[in-house]
Amino acid sequence: MHSYRNEAEIKQALGIESWRNLSKAKMIRFAMMMPDMDAELALKVIEQFPAFAEFATGVVGAMKKMHKSTLLANKESQDRFHQSCEEMREILKVELSKDGLSFDEKKYFIEQIQATLKMEYQKDTENKQFLDGALKKLLVGVAFVGALGVAFVGGKMVAETKDSPEDEASLEA
CATH class of the missing domain: 1.20.120 (Four Helix Bundle (Hemerythrin (Met), subunit A))
Structure with a gap:
C-alpha cells in the first residue's frame, strides 16, 4: 500500500500534469486512492477540482x-x-x-x-x-459517487470548523 505525501505524488500516480487534466476515469481512480492519503491532502486536492459537484452529477x-x-x-x-x-x-x-x-x-x-x-x-x-x-x-x-460527494462536503466542513475561531475559544475554556 502506497501512502501519498503530497499533490505531486498523486498527480504522478494519475499520470497528469494539472488537476484540469483529470478525466472522469482518473477522478474515479483518484477516489480509489483516497484511503492511501492524509485527509487534509485529499481535501486540498478535491478543492482544486473545477466543478466537483457538476462532475459527480454528470457521473x-x-x-x-x-x-x-x-x-x-x-x-x-x-x-x-x-x-x-x-x-x-x-x-x-x-x-x-x-x-x-x-x-x-x-x-x-x-x-x-x-x-x-x-x-x-x-x-x-x-x-x-x-x-x-x-x-x-x-x-x-451511485452510492460510490454519493459517498465521494459526502466525503468532499464533510471534509470541507471539517476544514472550515478546524479554522473557526469559535472552536479555538471553546477549546481554551
Missing part, C-alpha cells in the same frame, strides 16, 4: 443513461427471443395438426413445443438475474 447521469440503454437493449433482445419461440410453436402446431401422424410423430412435436416453453422459462429466469445484477451495479456506482 451519476452517465451511469443512469448507460443503465437505461442496457435495459432497452435487453428488452429488445428478450422480445425477439420470445417472438422466435412463439413462431416456432406456431410452426410445430401446424405440423402437429396434420392428418396421418403416428403417435411418435405427435409426441415429437409436443416435446418440441414443451422445449420452447422450457427455453422461455430459462431465459426469463436468466433475464431476471441479469436485471438484478445490473440494478445492483448501478446502485453501487
Whole structure:
C-alpha cells in the first residue's frame, strides 16, 4: 500500500500534469486512492477540482443513461427471443395438426413445443438475474459517487470548523 505525501505524488500516480487534466476515469481512480492519503491532502486536492459537484452529477447521469440503454437493449433482445419461440410453436402446431401422424410423430412435436416453453422459462429466469445484477451495479456506482460527494462536503466542513475561531475559544475554556 502506497501512502501519498503530497499533490505531486498523486498527480504522478494519475499520470497528469494539472488537476484540469483529470478525466472522469482518473477522478474515479483518484477516489480509489483516497484511503492511501492524509485527509487534509485529499481535501486540498478535491478543492482544486473545477466543478466537483457538476462532475459527480454528470457521473451519476452517465451511469443512469448507460443503465437505461442496457435495459432497452435487453428488452429488445428478450422480445425477439420470445417472438422466435412463439413462431416456432406456431410452426410445430401446424405440423402437429396434420392428418396421418403416428403417435411418435405427435409426441415429437409436443416435446418440441414443451422445449420452447422450457427455453422461455430459462431465459426469463436468466433475464431476471441479469436485471438484478445490473440494478445492483448501478446502485453501487451511485452510492460510490454519493459517498465521494459526502466525503468532499464533510471534509470541507471539517476544514472550515478546524479554522473557526469559535472552536479555538471553546477549546481554551
